[in-house]
Amino acid sequence: MLQLAQYPHIQKNVREELKLLIPNPATPLTFEVLDKLHYLTCVIKETMRLFPPVSNITRCAIHDDTISGYRIPAGTVINLHIGALHRMPQNWEDPETFYPERFMEDFGAYKFLPFIAGPHTCIGNKFAMLEMKSVLAVLVRDFEFSMAPGYKYRRVQGVTAKPNPPLLLQVKKICDSCIILQE
Numbered sequence: 001m002l003q004l005a006q007y008p009h010i011q012k013n014v015r016e017e018l019k020l021l022i023p024n025p026a027t028p029l030t031f032e033v034l035d036k037l038h039y040l041t042c043v044i045k046e047t048m049r050l051f052p053p054v055s056n057i058t059r060c061a062i063h064d065d066t067i068s069g070y071r072i073p074a075g076t077v078i079n080l081h082i083g084a085l086h087r088m089p090q091n092w093e094d095p096e097t098f099y100p101e102r103f104m105e106d107f108g109a110y111k112f113l114p115f116i117a118g119p120h121t122c123i124g125n126k127f128a129m130l131e132m133k134s135v136l137a138v139l140v141r142d143f144e145f146s147m148a149p150g151y152k153y154r155r156v157q158g159v160t161a162k163p164n165p166p167l168l169l170q171v172k173k174i175c176d177s178c179i180i181l182q183e
C-alpha cells in the first residue's frame with residue numbers, strides 16, 4: 001500500500017489491470033482470476049524485493065564446507081541477509097529503483113528469496129501471494145490511496161519489516177458500486 005501510494009502511476013497501472021480482468025465488482029475473486037493478475041504480482045514481488053518482510057534468516061552448517069573461499073566448519077551458524085541479496089547490483093539492474101516490470105523477465109534462480117528456498121522454504125508461500133493479491137485487488141480497484149500530508153516514517157525490522165509510526169494513508173472512494181461497501 002505504501003509503495004502504491006508513493007508511485008501513483010504504478011497504482012494506476014494496477015487499477016487498469018484490475019478493471020480489465022474484473023470489470024464487474026460482483027465477480028468472485030477466484031483462483032483463476034487472481035492467477036491472471038500479472039502486473040499486480042510483479043508489484044508485490046518488487047515490494048518484497050526491496051522490503052522483504054523476513055530480511056534475515058539463519059542456518060546451521062551440517063558439514064564442513066567452503067563458500068567463496070571461506071572455510072565453514074560443521075556447526076557454524078550462518079546468517080543469510082535476504083534484504084542485501086535483493087539489492088545486489090550483480091543481480092539487479094538499478095537495484096534501488098522500484099520497477100515492478102523487472103519481474104516480467106526471467107531473473108534467474110536464487111536472486112529473489114522472500115520465502116527462502118530448499119526443504120524449509122515457507123509453506124505459506126502460495127497462500128500469502130493469493131492473500132496479498134486478493135486484498136489489494138479489492139482495495140485498489142475501488143479506492144485511490146495517496147500519502148497522508150506530513151506522514152514521515154522509518155522502516156523498522158522486527159520479526160517482519162514495517163513502517164514506524166504505523167502507516168497512514170489518504171483514501172478516496174473512486175467506485176460507486178464498491179465491493180467492500182456492499183451489504
Ligand code: HEM
Pocket residue numbers: 052053054057058114115116119120121122123124125127128
Ligand atoms: C509475505 C508473507 C510471508 C513471507 C515473506 C514468509 C517468509 C518466510 C520465510 C523467509 C521463512 C523461512 C524462515 C526460516 O527458515 O528461518 C518462512 C517459513 C515458514 N512460513 Fe512463511 N512467510 C510468509 C507467510 C506465511 C504464511 C501465510 C504462512 C502460513 C499460512 C507461513 C508459514 C510458514 C511456516 C510454517 C514456515 C516454516 C517452514 C519450515 O521451517 O519448514 N508463512 N516463511
